[in-house]
Amino acid sequence: MSFSSPESLRSRPPLAGLALMVALVAAGCSGESGLAPPGDLLGMEQASPMIRAESAAPAMFAPSAAPVVSAAPVGQAMFNDPDLALLPNGPDAPMQNVLAYPVSSGVDMQQMTSALPEGRVDQPVVMGIGTDQPRLATAPRMEPAAQPQIQAPQPEMSRVEEKPRLLAGLLPRFSNPLAKPQWAGGMPAAEKACRQRLKRLGVTFRDVPAINSGKGCSIPYPVEVTELSGGIEIKPAAKLNCQITDAFAQWVKNELAPAARVRYLSGVKSIRQLSSYSCRTMNSKRGAPMSEHAKGNAIDVGKITLDNGRGILVRQPGFFAFREKSLLNNIRADSCKYFTTVLGPGSDVHHKDHFHFDLRQRKTSYRHCD
Template identity: 35%
Template sequence: MKPSTLASLLACLLAAGLALPPDPAWSDPAKPPPATVPLPPPQPPARPDDLVPPAPQVTPLPPERPPELATGPDKGAVAKPDEPPKETKTTNDTKDAPAAQPEAPLPPARPPELSGESALALKVSAPDDTACLRRLERLGARFEAASPLGNGQCSAPHPLTVTALADGVTLEPAATLNCRAAEALARWTTEVQVAAQKEFGESLKSLALGGTYVCRGQNHDTDAKLSEHSFANAIDVMAYGFTKRASLKVTAAPDSTPEAAFLASARTSACTFFRTVLGPGSDAAHGNHLHLDLRERNAGHRLCQ
């Protein structure tokens, strides 16, 4: 566009009141337009009168506690909701003191029969062996009642003298046992009889015993805990006798022989009837016999070695 033509156009706009005063910067097309400052946003309209915020809600107070449910020294008095709690005066000595704990109740007095000489005279009643004796008879055992045994802490209130078991198996010598130990021995012997028939093809005739009731410590140690022999609750088996073949001592036997198989079977089956089974290989004290007893242990634990 020619300068003369631009000048005439501006003159027409000014005459019509539509043009702004000329700006030297705008007249030059090579220069960019000046930066403009953004205008602030318009003010929001006023809130209508019908949109005034509601008045704050007041939470209602709970009902007063009935007089019959009041606690404390003034049971009949009920505190008013608007009345502040009364302050109690405390001294410096009691302000920081801990609250007194209620005293623990004393245990009841010991009954007279459990005190002094009366307590020393108490005796634990022996178990009733009536049912055990009937079972022992049905197992084919031969026995008779013996006099009560007692030597300090060693005791057996109802011992039995057992001379033979089922199938004519004799005990050499006769065993002095309580009924439970005699019943376990009789039941175990029936399993030994089966092993004798299997390994040797003949019957068990006798059991050679090393001891039953003996008042002593374990492993003959005077400082050790009392052995179950002290209560007629243990048996030491030294050898097995048979009808035709020679007797077999309880000892280590060569592997892969009928003797080794028989001894292992008899020892394994004993763990089913007794709570303690010790023999050759357990320790030096049991290298030549099989120790069997019914010692009670925690949770029914058994010692089978």
């Protein structure tokens, strides 16, 4: 048994290492694919994952908000399939632009993310390289699209329903009853026309408030007459309706005054009326129909005074009172052209001392002159 010296042992390679080298050379010569030759082993490079970004930004990235990292793990298909890839990898955007941080134990993910420059970079950052669950830590910076300016909704003003209010209009004030229209409380057109005729006849009158003393006793538009044509006074002043006033003024002007001048060579100074408006029945009898006096539609004449001072009483004249008898007969005959009823001395006992004139309307248009 022989022993080798230590120097000889250091000069020879160990048997185990020599056996390994022989086995590797044999495997390479036999064409087995199980082991690669040392040269190939040195030339191998770790394949980089192929990651492509979609043409459009992923829906998970909101342009106006911070990048949102999907909680779903990025599988191997994301790196191999260009249609599913979320990160750029190509000639225009090589993979080396991707900042990758391997995950190791004890690494604070929040601290690693905050170490990025300002938290906003142009390159995407992938976390978890070398693990089974790589994920996108940040996305490439994208300019937010111009947001349409939306005006803040104005607070709706509460509408308070207002009750209708009556406003005083600028209505004309009528001091003249003839100018006041009927819709404003004025008199009818017929009353206005009648008053115009009185003015043309020279009658002095004034409008007085409506008279209503009860059933059958009223004058809607009465006038108070004080003078007739030629300055002939009515004593006392008579309250009549306009129609009887018009007829009476025409009779005095056209019949009485000319007859007095012919017979007495004098004009008429005044007329004494015994009754104008009076709320009573005919002849003041109980149960009789209402008189025309109750409507201001009649007037009674008791005395006529001439300008020379002579007074002519309405009565049955004496046998020798020729001028007086002629005047009274002329008055009675001519007055029927102006009135529908004429009564006087000789008609009945109730009219023995005055003439009664009225404008009573009868169905047959009959005129009663007695």
